[in-house]
Amino acid sequence: MAPAGPRSGDAIFASVERVNAELFTLTYGAIVRQLLTDLEEVEEVNKQLDQMGYNIGVRLVDEFLAKSNVSRCVDFKETAEVIAKVGFKMFLGVTASVTNWDAEGTCCSIVLEDNPLVDFVELPDTCQGLYYCNVLSGVIRGALEMVSMKTEVTWARDMLRGDDAFELQVKLLKQVPEEYPYKDDE
Amino acid sequence: MIGVGKVKQYSNVLDKPLSKGKQEVSLSAFAFLFSELVQYNQTQVDNIAELERRLEDAGYSVGARVLELLCHRDKGNRRETRLLGILSFVHSTVWKVLFGKVADSLEKGTEHEDEYMISEKELLVNRFISIPKDMGTFNCGAFVAGIVRGVLDGAGFPAVVTAHFVPIEGQQRPRTTILIKFAEEVLKREARLG
Numbered sequence A: 001m002a003p004a005g006p007r008s009g010d011a012i013f014a015s016v017e018r019v020n021a022e023l024f025t026l027t028y029g030a031i032v033r034q035l036l037t038d039l040e041e042v043e044e045v046n047k048q049l050d051q052m053g054y055n056i057g058v059r060l061v062d063e064f065l066a067k068s069n070v071s072r073c074v075d076f077k078e079t080a081e082v083i084a085k086v087g088f089k090m091f092l093g094v095t096a097s098v099t100n101w102d103a104e105g106t107c108c109s110i111v112l113e114d115n116p117l118v119d120f121v122e123l124p125d126t127c128q129g130l131y132y133c134n135v136l137s138g139v140i141r142g143a144l145e146m147v148s149m150k151t152e153v154t155w156a157r158d159m160l161r162g163d164d165a166f167e168l169q170v171k172l173l174k175q176v177p178e179e180y181p182y183k184d185d186e
Numbered sequence B: 001m002i003g004v005g006k007v008k009q010y011s012n013v014l015d016k017p018l019s020k021g022k023q024e025v026s027l028s029a030f031a032f033l034f035s036e037l038v039q040y041n042q043t044q045v046d047n048i049a050e051l052e053r054r055l056e057d058a059g060y061s062v063g064a065r066v067l068e069l070l071c072h073r074d075k076g077n078r079r080e081t082r083l084l085g086i087l088s089f090v091h092s093t094v095w096k097v098l099f100g101k102v103a104d105s106l107e108k109g110t111e112h113e114d115e116y117m118i119s120e121k122e123l124l125v126n127r128f129i130s131i132p133k134d135m136g137t138f139n140c141g142a143f144v145a146g147i148v149r150g151v152l153d154g155a156g157f158p159a160v161v162t163a164h165f166v167p168i169e170g171q172q173r174p175r176t177t178i179l180i181k182f183a184e185e186v187l188k189r190e191a192r193l194g
Helices: A009-015 A021-039 A042-068 A076-092 A134-146 B027-042 B048-073 B083-099 B142-154 B184-193
Strands: A018-020 A096-099 A107-112 A149-157 A166-175 B024-026 B105-108 B115-120 B159-166 B175-182
Touching: A009 A076, A018 A021, A018 B027, A018 B083, A021 A042, A021 B024, A021 B027, A021 B048, A021 B083, A042 A076, A042 A134, A042 B027, A076 A096, A076 A107, A076 A134, A076 A166, A076 B024, A076 B027, A134 A149, A134 A166, B024 B027, B027 B048, B048 B083, B048 B142, B083 B105, B083 B115, B083 B142, B083 B184, B142 B159, B142 B175, B175 B184
Parallel strands: none
Antiparallel strands: A018 B024, A096 A107, A107 A166, A149 A166, B105 B115, B115 B175, B159 B175
16 A cells, blocks of 8 residues: 555544543643642743653654654754644644744744633733743654754743744754664665 | 734733633643643652642642633533532533533442442543552542542532542443542531422
């Protein structure tokens, strides 16, 4: 059988099992509140959320590759497009767009049109330094690391902090060459 | 307010129109997140009871919000005041919204007057969880038990809620039973109301 071509984010999202976004939103809120209580420092909470995201990304990339049939991206530009158009759609049901490329094509912005993590959320004065959605940056970093790309992902705009959109800046630090520790017989 | 974009800005979360709750995310996204919740809490405790208590606390805060949200959106700012009413609200309305289906069963305990059980053959949070042997009777359903306790407590029905695995004959995986034991005052009030 010929291998099937890559599938669109919409098609995958329509075919996977789904749950109510409110359960997801409220559970995430419970996690953030727990971290704020345990760790006290907002900076520490940001770090922990990023770490949780990283753990998720490392595991999530397998499911992503298995379900999307995406083949190897030719460059980082294509990678970013795939994350925005297929990745966000298939897991969170939202679309994102890629903009603000730098001249080298190694740094861009992913802008979320919709963000299920932040429904019902408002940051109190005591949490102004909190990157509430930091789990997302960790997910991208973790997933890309599994496909040999070291990246740095930071928030450029955050609506909970008064900006007009959610914008993640993704910067490619280096592409780790793939190594073959095993003997390649074929 | 900084920035003038195409997205409408609200100064206050309460000014936003309430969503209809029809949005969805993939089950895996939730499962990944839930797994992180469990793993993080494992690093914060010394024993299973403590871990269940922390998951229950996390669930409680979800339940309290679910009650407020559903009473406002689905029930026109009214809430149930009678025991059977609130139980069926949890079993049907809450379950349907959170887990996409009505719970498999709602039963009254046979031995104690104050006990009720909601059972689910395959509880959503337990779908991708297998319990290592050394963790004994640990049940991630503690999170759901917490949700139930949050809803009940917020509605004025304080109760102790716990999650248990119950083996089913001929099935490899046990079902999960959420055991609700109401506080004495609840039953007294209920008796008074007749």
